[in-house]
Amino acid sequence: MTDKYTQLVSRGLGRDIARKLGLPQPVPLRRHQPGDPLVAGPVLVQGTGSGADELASALLSWNLDVRRHAVPKEKLGAVILVLDELSGPEDLARPVLTAATSLRDLASNARVITVSRAAVDATGPAVAAARQGVDGLLRSLAKELRAGATGNGILLRDGTRTTSPSTLGALRFFLSGRSAFVDGQFLTVTSDAGQQPDDVEKPLAGKVAVVTGAARGIGASIARTLRRDGATVVVVDIPAAGDQLATVANEVHGTALQLDISREDAGQRIIEHAVQRHGRLDIVVHNAGITRDKLLANMDPGRWNSVIAVNIAAQLRINEALLASEHFRSSPRIVSVASTSGIAGNRGQTNYAASKGGVMGMVRATAPLLAAHGGSINAVAPGFIETEMTARIPFATREVARRLNSLQQGGQPGDVAEAIAFLASDAAGGISGEVLRVCGQNLVGA
Numbered sequence: 082m083t084d085k086y087t088q089l090v091s092r093g094l095g096r097d098i099a100r101k102l103g104l105p106q107p108v109p110l111r112r113h114q115p116g117d118p119l120v121a122g123p124v125l126v127q128g129t130g131s132g133a134d135e136l137a138s139a140l141l142s143w144n145l146d147v148r149r150h151a152v153p154k155e156k157l158g159a160v161i162l163v164l165d166e167l168s169g170p171e172d173l174a175r176p177v178l179t180a181a182t183s184l185r186d187l188a189s190n191a192r193v194i195t196v197s198r199a200a201v202d203a204t205g206p207a208v209a210a211a212r213q214g215v216d217g218l219l220r221s222l223a224k225e226l227r228a229g230a231t232g233n234g235i236l237l238r239d240g241t242r243t244t245s246p247s248t249l250g251a252l253r254f255f256l257s258g259r260s261a262f263v264d265g266q267f268l269t270v271t272s273d274a275g276q277q278p279d280d281v282e283k284p285l286a287g288k289v290a291v292v293t294g295a296a297r298g299i300g301a302s303i304a305r306t307l308r309r310d311g312a313t314v315v316v317v318d319i320p321a322a323g324d325q326l327a328t329v330a331n332e333v334h335g336t337a338l339q340l341d342i343s344r345e346d347a348g349q350r351i352i353e354h355a356v357q358r359h360g361r362l363d364i365v366v367h368n369a370g371i372t373r374d375k376l377l378a379n380m381d382p383g384r385w386n387s388v389i390a391v392n393i394a395a396q397l398r399i400n401e402a403l404l405a406s407e408h409f410r411s412s413p414r415i416v417s418v419a420s421t422s423g424i425a426g427n428r429g430q431t432n433y434a435a436s437k438g439g440v441m442g443m444v445r446a447t448a449p450l451l452a453a454h455g456g457s458i459n460a461v462a463p464g465f466i467e468t469e470m471t472a473r474i475p476f477a478t479r480e481v482a483r484r485l486n487s488l489q490q491g492g493q494p495g496d497v498a499e500a501i502a503f504l505a506s507d508a509a510g511g512i513s514g515e516v517l518r519v520c521g522q523n524l525v526g527a
């Protein structure tokens with residue numbers, strides 16, 4: 082669905098009027114196209130510790146124009162602020178205020194990325210205060226950035242380094258146009274697992290991926306993105322959506338499986354199809370989901386139970402089958418679609434928010450079970466995404482909802498798909514049990 086307002090105020094008279102009236106001026110976002118440069122200009126790596134030096138050297142091997150000091154008036158594609166050696170809140174001032182002098186020189190759609198250590202691993206109150214301080218700092222800075230620029234952070238758990246495979250994987254994701262609608266978020270690198278791809282444009286080469294709810298909307302977009310990244314894709318949807326499903330399957334040169342995921346034997350059917358048709362199963366994306374909105378005071382058992390059955394109970398049952406299968410043991414990856422409703426709550430969506438909150442709880446508790454096979458499981462929580470579902474929201478409510486984030490626009494299905502493709506790749510193998518929001522830093526309840 083098109084956002085006519087964004088088109089109108091991005092050029093000419095529309096832009097001048099919006100500026101004079103102080104109206105929101107969303108900027109068209111830089112989205113990944115195969116072959117595009119990773120960032121929009123030089124990358125400034127700031128921080129004085131050995132972690133910053135190691136990171137800067139690693140980025141040089143990506144053929145980036147890496148700087149350790151700002152050159153006045155030069156437009157920067159990204160600022161990476163390495164804060165991995167904080168011992169107290171006073172340590173923040175020097176690196177943060179030095180980085181601040183470069184913020185006026187950011188190119189449009191630039192990136193600011195912090196790399197710091199997780200507060201939960203801190204050895205004492207002062208260290209914890211400094212580390213948690215980075216959280217507040219980054220989230221506020223992301224709200225100050227303009228012109229499509231975003232701010233995101235990478236948190237390192239104990240034992241992981243600034244050059245761990247998934248630190249570099251997360252960094253590449255945040256720098257790139259793949260993360261266009263991810264803003265004000267943190268990704269935690271939980272272990273040294275994972276590896277960098279041989280071909281950065283085909284990180285899923287050789288993998289077989291299953292996407293549920295793929296006949297349309299976000300699911301169809303996920304299928305296309307996984308295919309673009311090199312995977313062989315099995316698309317799953319209910320028999321009633323069979324024609325649309327076949328169209329998507331043909332488009333991605335994959336196969337279709339007509340299946341209601343809430344069936345008792347859904348997990349088994351998915352495994353059998355993938356193994357019989359494609360010889361293996363590496364990635365499962367739980368995208369299928371439904372809404373049956375009603376205020377809780379008016380909620381009936383039918384609405385409540387169907388949402389829980391499709392959105393969370395089916396995922397739990399399918400995961401049980403996957404975990405028990407000898408065909409899902411080689412660095413398996415599961416990615417589930419949650420929702421910001423499950424984090425912040427949404428009026429009229431108690432059933433939906435319970436199911437999506439459930440997805441996030443499930444992901445956290447399943448991570449250790451998959452780790453035994455070098456696997457990972459994560460969730461992506463979309464905010465306002467331009468789909469058939471959000472097109473049905475009345476005009477005024479929709480116009481407000483899509484502006485209520487730091488980027489002042491709705492996301493595209495492809496933005497959710499990019500986050501899922503990243504979490505399904507081996508570059509994210511050291512990230513597990515996490516929830517990544519794709520919401521442009523939604524300002525409500527978060």
Ligand code: NAI
Pocket residue numbers: 293294295296297298299300317318319322340341342343368369370371391418419420421462463464465466467468469470471
């Ligand atoms: P959609 O309604 O356009 O597509 C969902 C697909 O899932 C449909 O093709 C449907 O047939 C399929 N499906 C439903 N029940 C099924 C079942 N029992 N078995 C197999 N397939 C089934 O929805 P959309 O917007 O593409 O959403 C995809 C996911 O993203 C859902 O989990 C939704 O909750 C989530 N989401 C969407 C947001 C948005 O703004 N559109 C925001 C936050 C989350």
